[in-house]
Amino acid sequence: MPSLAIIGAQWGDEGKGKITDYLSGEADMVVRFQGGNNAGHTIIVGDRVFKLHGLPSGVVRPGKLAVIGNGVVVNMEELLVEVEHVLENGCNIDGLRISDRAHLIMNYHKKLDGAEEAYRGKGVVGTTKKGIGPAYQDKMARIGFRAGDLLEEDLLKEKIRFLIGYKNDLLGMLGGERCGCTVESLFAKMMGWKEAVGDRICDTSVLINDALDAGDNVLFEGAQGAMLDIDHGTYPYVTSSATCGGGICTGAGVAPNRIGQVIGCLKAYTTRVGEGPFVTGLQGEEERRLQVKGGEIGVTTGRSRRCGWLDLVVAEHATRMCGFTSLAMTKLDVLNDYEEIPVCTAYRIDGETVEHLPASISRMQRAEPVYKTMKGWKSWNDTEAVVREGYDALPAEMRGYIEYVEDFLKVPADIVSIGPDRNETIDRRGGRWWD
Numbered sequence: 416m417p418s419l420a421i422i423g424a425q426w427g428d429e430g431k432g433k434i435t436d437y438l439s440g441e442a443d444m445v446v447r448f449q450g451g452n453n454a455g456h457t458i459i460v461g462d463r464v465f466k467l468h469g470l471p472s473g474v475v476r477p478g479k480l481a482v483i484g485n486g487v488v489v490n491m492e493e494l495l496v497e498v499e500h501v502l503e504n505g506c507n508i509d510g511l512r513i514s515d516r517a518h519l520i521m522n523y524h525k526k527l528d529g530a531e532e533a534y535r536g537k538g539v540v541g542t543t544k545k546g547i548g549p550a551y552q553d554k555m556a557r558i559g560f561r562a563g564d565l566l567e568e569d570l571l572k573e574k575i576r577f578l579i580g581y582k583n584d585l586l587g588m589l590g591g592e593r594c595g596c597t598v599e600s601l602f603a604k605m606m607g608w609k610e611a612v613g614d615r616i617c618d619t620s621v622l623i624n625d626a627l628d629a630g631d632n633v634l635f636e637g638a639q640g641a642m643l644d645i646d647h648g649t650y651p652y653v654t655s656s657a658t659c660g661g662g663i664c665t666g667a668g669v670a671p672n673r674i675g676q677v678i679g680c681l682k683a684y685t686t687r688v689g690e691g692p693f694v695t696g697l698q699g700e701e702e703r704r705l706q707v708k709g710g711e712i713g714v715t716t717g718r719s720r721r722c723g724w725l726d727l728v729v730a731e732h733a734t735r736m737c738g739f740t741s742l743a744m745t746k747l748d749v750l751n752d753y754e755e756i757p758v759c760t761a762y763r764i765d766g767e768t769v770e771h772l773p774a775s776i777s778r779m780q781r782a783e784p785v786y787k788t789m790k791g792w793k794s795w796n797d798t799e800a801v802v803r804e805g806y807d808a809l810p811a812e813m814r815g816y817i818e819y820v821e822d823f824l825k826v827p828a829d830i831v832s833i834g835p836d837r838n839e840t841i842d843r844r845g846g847r848w849w850d
């Protein structure tokens with residue numbers, strides 16, 4: 416029953432796409448369990464570049480099942496554009512499966528996302544405006560469309576009738592634009608979705624559990640990161656799904672004892688997109704240096720990411736919430752050529768030293784980082800040699816940095832990434848992930 420999960424240990428954008436791609440080589444099935452097309456990952460296959468948001472990354476690899484679990488919210492319209500893009504580039508979607516319990520993101524969810532943000536005024540969350548929050552609101556309010564509804568036409572019509580009226584009233588109240596569709600036009604559009612992917616909709620929990628029973632390799636692919644978790648993140652500056660370990664169970668329909676190893680993807684520094692507290696966040700030139708060196712521009716929104724030093728209070732919280740068994744430390748090369756590198760090991764809040772992430776946003780906003788200063792390292796020009804010779808060939812100061820993090824979190828950094836290419840990955844387990 417080999418299963419691996421990859422979860423972001425910060426606020427997303429830790430480089431999960433690269434690590435998922437690296438580990439999915441031997442996976443039979445890749446499963447997304449939360450989030451929606453607010454995520455973004457770039458996959459390079461030969462000379463083809465795929466920028467995917469809604470489709471699981473396994474979809475472009477022949478012979479793999481790529482599963483959208485029940486915990487995901489699916490924007491069918493945008494998913495079909497991605498499917499087109501994948502087909503035009505010579506790949507197929509034979510392996511795509513969509514949970515009949517996955518909720519659908521509708522156009523009115525996107526309008527509501529914009530209207531709610533505008534209504535919040537100064538308290539804006541800085542969402543991706545993809546309709547993620549409003550779609551999850553409907554799920555919890557028990558009025559959402561699920562993918563399986565596409566297969567039941569009478570029920571679908573009834574729901575459409577209710578929801579168009581309800582959402583128009585709501586949008587009117589928030590000063591947003593109305594739905595702009597009729598019962599007939601929306602029904603016709605949804606029948607188009609059914610025609611395109613109706614045969615991919617199934618009970619994916621059964622599929623995943625059967626695969627685990629058969630001894631297949633199943634990879635659970637997290638989106639966003641632990642700090643954006645609806646319960647355990649920096650609420651309310653979070654996304655609306657369960658991004659931590661528990662989200663795999665509820666969002667894929669698997670029991671806790673079916674999850675094997677959990678790999679925490681930890682960027683060597685910290686970034687976040689959107690609003691919310693960021694204790695180690697930098698300003699001005701210092702921030703700009705990391706932004707430029709790290710290419711920190713969002714794949715989904717095109718916004719510049721806020722940048723700062725590594726925050727181990729955040730990483731400890733993520734480790735506790737997700738049960739990391741390994742770390743994949745990424746983008747260490749971005750820290751080349753610093754004399755010294757600060758690492759945050761605790762917060763000072765109102766004169767007190769705090770070791771665990773506070774729930775209170777105002778406390779987070781008052782927190783000052785307590786830094787340990789690590790020695791920096793020089794860049795080297797023979798990356799290939801370092802990759803060939805492995806971990807021990809890394810500069811001693813870089814190893815010191817990695818090992819400090821390992822000791823602090825009590826989790827081995829089994830994967831170390833020192834560049835964007837697939838071969839700039841040091842695998843300290845020599846590829847033995849599915850034994």
Ligand code: IMP
Pocket residue numbers: 426427428453454455540541542543544545546547548638639643652653654655687688689690
């Ligand atoms: P939403 O998920 O669009 O509702 O946005 C809520 C918050 O999560 C905002 O701060 C977004 O910038 C952030 N967010 C959502 N998806 C991602 C992601 O894939 N990477 C980084 N931040 C994200």
